Amino acid sequence: MKKLSVLLFAALLCANTSIDAQRKKKKNKNKTEQPAPPPKKKNGIKPYSQxxxxxxxxxxxxxxxxxxxxxxxxxxxxxxxxxxxxxxxxxxxxxxxxxxxxxxxxxxxxxxxxxxxxxxxxxxxxxxxxxxxxxxxxxxxxxxxxxxxxxxxxxxxxxxxxxxxxxxxxxxxxxxxxxxxxxxxxxxxxxxxxxxxxxxxxxxxxxxxxxxxxxxxxxxxxxxxxxxxxxxxxxxxxxxxxxxxxxxLPEEPMQPRLFDPRVGWFTTSQYDYGSEELKADRKTYLRRWRLEPKDKDAYMRGELVEPIKPIVYYLDPGTPENLRKYIKQGIEDWQQTFETAGFKNAILAKDPPTKEEDPEFSPEDIRYSVVRYVASTTRNAVGPSVSDPRSGEIIESDIIWYHNHLRSYRNRYLLETAAANPSARTLNTPDEEIGEMMRMVIAHEVGHALGFPHNMAASYAYDVESYRDGAFTQKNGIAASIMDYARYNYIAQPGDENIRFIRQIGPYDHYATNWGYRYLDANSPDAEKNTLTKWIEEKGADPQFKFGRQSSRFDPQSQTECIGNDPMKASEYGLKNLKYVATNLPKWTSDVTNNYDDLGELYGEMLGVWSRYVGHVVTNVGGVKEDLKAPNQAGTVYKHVDKNTQKLSMLWLQANAFETPKWLVDKDILQNIDHAGYFERLRRLQSRHLNGLLSFDRIGRLIDAETVNTEYYSALNMLRDLRNGLFKEVRSGRKVDIFRRNLQRSYIDRMEYLMTEDMRPSFRSRMVYNVNTSDVRALVRGELKSLRTRLRNARGGAQDTVTRYHYDDMVARIDQLLDPK
Structure with a gap:
């Protein structure tokens, strides 16, 4: 019986197992069997194929x-x-x-x-x-x-x-x-x-x-x-x-070239803590392209040799066809300077490749340097680059040209040269002349992309009278470097013949290219130094090879938009031409177009041209000439402008800037371009230059000059000359017109600024000093007291009611300023 029970239990167990297996099989019949997943690696890294x-x-x-x-x-x-x-x-x-x-x-x-x-x-x-x-x-x-x-x-x-x-x-x-x-x-x-x-x-x-x-x-x-x-x-x-x-980046960095501030270059710097100097040695290198001769032996013999890798610029596919040749010319104009450095075909311009030639061409691809043509109303052009900070090697650069930039050049061509240049007396400047302007702007921006900053001393290299000499201008252009902001010859006068009005590459550009790009068979930057220094010293006495920093806003030798070695004489010529243009401006614009849009635009820009000419002379006052040099070169680096030049500049400013320039207030223009604001436009321009004279940094430089030589033009000299000129009606008893009243009140406002404000650091000036402990407040207080006395004496004899009210108002303003209680 016991045996039978065991057999029955075994049979039942087998039956149940068989039934369970059938059920599971039936249940999973429609499911796809999945392979067992491979075990995950503990570090999370999977097999490549997964x-x-x-x-x-x-x-x-x-x-x-x-x-x-x-x-x-x-x-x-x-x-x-x-x-x-x-x-x-x-x-x-x-x-x-x-x-x-x-x-x-x-x-x-x-x-x-x-x-x-x-x-x-x-x-x-x-x-x-x-x-x-x-x-x-x-x-x-x-x-x-x-x-x-x-x-x-x-x-x-x-x-x-x-x-x-x-x-x-x-x-x-x-x-x-x-x-x-x-x-x-x-x-x-x-x-x-x-x-x-x-x-x-x-x-x-x-x-x-x-x-x-x-x-x-x-x-x-x-x-x-x-x-x-x-x-x-x-x-x-x-x-x-x-x-x-x-x-x-290259496995082997390009051999750097050490910077010398006497030749203008964009740079890259690093602190070398491994130097034998008793401090971290700051080393500054040029930013430049890697140009190495294909045939070094021939190069060292003085033959022109192609570089292993030339500099190539592609045109933007969006560049208008009619402008392409001028852009290419502006790029390849630099070939002549590279030949001075021993290279031929060193820089090339190419059309953008077609889709068939290079279906993946993209202006953003870092393999290509491109002149980008930008559909924008901005009026500008720039030449940035990308460089290797280890050596300064330029890897790639893009020139940016904004579409509306030619409008600026057309306008300034008319305003600055039309008096002596008949072809500029139109809104439809000839295509070849517009093309030449574009070519030179592109050349300027390519110069930046090659490593060259602005050289603002290049236009000071030539005598003012040379700009009226046709043979001289055709050979030398209007500045010793294309890298100056010297766009047009505004000095040439009506009747001068064969004049070149547009800038071009000059002797400094050849010199700087040779200095920075000539291949020297030396095994380190230090091994090149003696040769490079020798080249600088050989040119040291020639102003054509001088570099002037754009940041030197105190230096009359290094000014933007200024040409010639005498700002007063150059601006005098410029204003003569501008008066001629002002008289003819409606005839060349609105009379032709039958609308006033261009007249309004050019009139506004004409005021800017006038302001630039005035500003060039302002820089003489409190000016300091900067001539970068090494101790073994004769003379000092900094020298104050002589007293006579500063005094004459103040007289020039009184006559041309602060005496109302009535020729700029032309009712036939003003009443056709705007309904109001006539007196305020001129006040802003005049006040800008008045405030420039009455600035903390300029007064500080004049005080500095006294510590070096008491015979220099002093701060007191400047303040007295300015006051006597601005308020000459007080002495003469003449009526004061609206423009002079506005300017005289602006003077009081600016003197209040000097009395109450503190000097703040500015990118325009590296000079900062404690105004409270300086002579500034005392000088300003003394000038205001003198002026108040003269105003009190003059107001009783004023010829008209408005002038008397004006004097009363200025006396009240000075009283409030000197005694706020």
Whole structure:
């Protein structure tokens, strides 16, 4: 019985097992059987085939770029980790009005050296600085690294290793697809200005990624939600397209060339803590292209030799066909200066490649230097560049030309040269002359892109009378360098013949190109120094080879828009011409067009021309001449303008600036271009120059001059001469007209400023001093007391009621200022 029970239990168990198995089989009949997942690696790194699947689209280049649906991966070879790369962020497409008119397609927003670093199972993209350096072999390098720790721009998880483990794979979608501030085209100032709330993820995406042998190009489309966008306000958003370029920097940096301030160059600097100096040695290098001769032996024999890699500029595909030849000429005008440096065909201009020639051509691609043609109402052109901070080597540059810029040149051509130049007496300037202007603007901007800053002393190299000599101007142009702001010959007078009115490349440009670009067979920057110094000293006495800094706003030798070596005489000629133009302006504009638009525009710009001529003479007063030189050269670096020149300049200003220039107040013009504001326009212009004379830094320089030589023109001399001229009606008893009344009240306002305000640091002046402890307040108080006495005496004899009221008002203002209680 017991045995039977056991058998029955066994049979029942088998039956139940069979039934359960059938049920499970039936239940799973419609399910697809899944293979067991492979075990995950503890470090999170997956097999390559699971990350870069058969669906991936791959672009070979510096890195392999893989795209799977909307996810992007970089496959970075291990031997590219720790390598220096330049990450350049540019705006590729821009909405109208963003940034106030000086932001365009092609504008660079950031430039930074980065490298990819492995840390455990992550890849870090780290910013790298060369501001502080020391050789790896030196112990102090450890301290340099510790005290200049590199920020991490982004951290990427390693998703996989390549099949042979020679590369790492990282997902870069988030880095390029979200609002990463380090590469954003939306800086903090714009976020505040346009009240940007956030990046709209649904309307932002990676447009494309392309990999080339030495660079990666990424195009991003970003849309930001903003309360006050610069255009299309009803959308409440700002859309822009960004281009991110990452280029591998040369394994062997170009040999730097040491900077000397006596020759103008854009530069890059670093502090060398490995120097034998008793401090961190600040080394400054030129920013220049790497030009090396193909045939070094022939080059050293003095033969013209082509460079291994010439400088090539492409034209923007959007450049109007009728302007292309002038742009090309402006670029290749620099070939002559490179020949002086021993190179032929060193700089070339090319049309943009067609789609068939290069389907991937993009002006934002860092492989190409491009002259960008920008459809914008902005009137300007610029020549920025991208450089390697290790050596100063220029990697790429874009020249930016704004469409409306030729309008400025047409207007100034008419205003500044039409008196002596009949072809400028029209709104329809001949095409060849407009083309020549554009050519020289492009040449100027290319000069910037080659490494040259403005040289404001170049126009001071020539005698004023030489500008009236046709043979001289045809040979030498109007300045010793195209890099000066000397656009037109405004000195030449009616009847002068064969005059060149437009600037051109000059002798300084040849000299500076040779100094910076000539290949020297030397193994270090220091080994070149003696040769470079010798070349400077050989030219030291010739004003054609002088460099004048744009920042030298105190130096009458280095002024923007000024030509000739005597600002008073040059401005005298300029005003003669401008008076002729003012008389004929309606005839050349509104009489031809039958509307007043051009007349109004040119009249406004004519006031600006008048103001520039006056400003050139103002600089003489309290002026200090700067002549950069080494101790072994004769003379001092700084020298105050002589007393006689300053005194004569004050007389000139009284006669031409502060005596009412009634020829500018032409009712036939004013009453046809505006209904009001006639007296205020002139007051603003005159007050600008009055305030310039009565500035803390100018008075401070005049006080400084007394500490060097009591025979110099003093602050008291200047203040007395100014007061006596501005208030000459007080002595003569004459009626004071409305323009003079406005100017005299502006004088009181400015004296109040000098009495009550403190000096603030300014980019216009490096001079800051304690005004309260200086002579300034005492001098101003004394001048106001003297003026008050004369006004009190004169008001009883005033010839008209308004003049008497005016004197009463000024006395009351001075009383309030001197005794506020």
């Amino acid at each position: 990350v870069i699947t058969k669906d991936a689209k791959t672009d070979e280049g510096l890195f392999k770029v893989h795209k799977i649906d909307q996810t992007y991966f970089f496959e970075i070879k291990n031997d590219l980790l720790e390598k220096d790369m330049l990450l350049v962020s540019r705006i590729a497409k821009v909405p109208a009005g963003l940034g106030g008119g000086y932001v365009n397609a092609g504008s660079k927003t950031n430039e930074q050296v980065v490298h990819w670093v492995r840390f455990q199972n992550k890849i870090l993209l780290k910013l790298k600085s060369y501001n502080s350096v020391a050789a790896d072999s030196l112990a102090i390098n450890v301290s340099v690294q510790a005290n200049n720790y590199e920020p991490t721009l982004f951290a990427f998880d390693i998703k996989a290793l390549s099949k042979d483990s020679s590369a790492v794979v990282v997902d870069v979608t988030k880095f390029y697809g979200t609002d990463v501030k380090a590469i954003s085209g939306m800086p903090s100032a714009w976020r505040t200005q346009y009240k940007v709330r956030n990046l709209d993820k649904d309307r932002s995406f990676i447009n494309r990624m392309s990999s080339y042998p030495e660079n990666i190009e990424v195009v991003q489309d970003f849309t930001y939600n903003a309360n006050t966008p610069p255009s299309n306000r009803s959308t409440g958003s700002i859309s822009l397209q960004m281009n991110q370029s990452m280029i591998l």
